Amino acid sequence: MYKRLFVLFILLWVSACASPTALPLPTDVVATAALGQQQLIAFLYRDEQGVRLVNGLSVSTARPIPLDPPDQQVWIGEVALPANLALTEAGDVQYGMVIAQGDWQPTGQYGPGGLWPHALASPRLQPFTPETVALADLLSDTRYEGQVVRLRAALIVSTGTSLLVEAIGPGGVPAADARQVKLWHGDRDQALIERLQVSGAVRFGYVEVVGRWRQGRVEPLLIILP
Numbered sequence: 001m002y003k004r005l006f007v008l009f010i011l012l013w014v015s016a017c018a019s020p021t022a023l024p025l026p027t028d029v030v031a032t033a034a035l036g037q038q039q040l041i042a043f044l045y046r047d048e049q050g051v052r053l054v055n056g057l058s059v060s061t062a063r064p065i066p067l068d069p070p071d072q073q074v075w076i077g078e079v080a081l082p083a084n085l086a087l088t089e090a091g092d093v094q095y096g097m098v099i100a101q102g103d104w105q106p107t108g109q110y111g112p113g114g115l116w117p118h119a120l121a122s123p124r125l126q127p128f129t130p131e132t133v134a135l136a137d138l139l140s141d142t143r144y145e146g147q148v149v150r151l152r153a154a155l156i157v158s159t160g161t162s163l164l165v166e167a168i169g170p171g172g173v174p175a176a177d178a179r180q181v182k183l184w185h186g187d188r189d190q191a192l193i194e195r196l197q198v199s200g201a202v203r204f205g206y207v208e209v210v211g212r213w214r215q216g217r218v219e220p221l222l223i224i225l226p
Contacts, residue, residue, distance in 0.1 A: 026074045043221070051076050052074055054072075097128040154168040156168065156204045163182060164180060184219040196225075209222070
């Protein structure tokens with residue numbers, strides 16, 4: 001009896017370790033308008049205006065830019081950034097994924113010109129590196145639900161539809177038996193889409209995606225052409 005309980009405990013512990021708690025994105029916390037201590041995953045974005053947490057970025061423009069308006073971003077101002085964040089630098093912009101924890105502030109006017117209604121005070125920042133997975137893993141393993149992951153696949157965008165596909169043939173046609181998943185708002189990064197190959201009304205190309213897996217779809221946060 002005790003031996004069985006011990007084995008059950010070990011299995012539950014391993015399962016818990018393999019399935020980390022899914023943390024919210026800034027847009028999730030903005031929607032709940034909850035006060036107090038909050039912990040979230042985001043891109044830290046720093047430019048001449050200051051530092052904020054954003055949900056998604058485009059790096060296909062001359063200068064990386066947030067894909068979200070200021071009311072979906074979280075202002076954290078000028079803070080001392082930990083040396084281990086290892087941010088990417090592009091001109092006068094720095095960015096990188098972090099886990100941020102701090103005191104969520106009442107809705108107000110933060111930052112230059114009061115453009116940011118949401119702020120996180122006294123943030124504690126640590127680097128976050130998404131796990132690299134395959135489409136087959138996402139479709140077969142429930143532990144990825146709600147997790148931010150990295151994957152490499154072919155992106156196909158046509159009117160009203162965006163897909164990630166394991167492999168494609170000429171003209172962006174999915175290869176036979178290739179797994180595929182839909183994207184939430186996969187056409188947001190227009191600068192990236194304009195750099196894809198074109199076949200009629202379809203744009204396509206192999207990409208690297210950082211995104212959140214939820215409800216059988218990928219919510220893209222960053223799409224990069226290799």
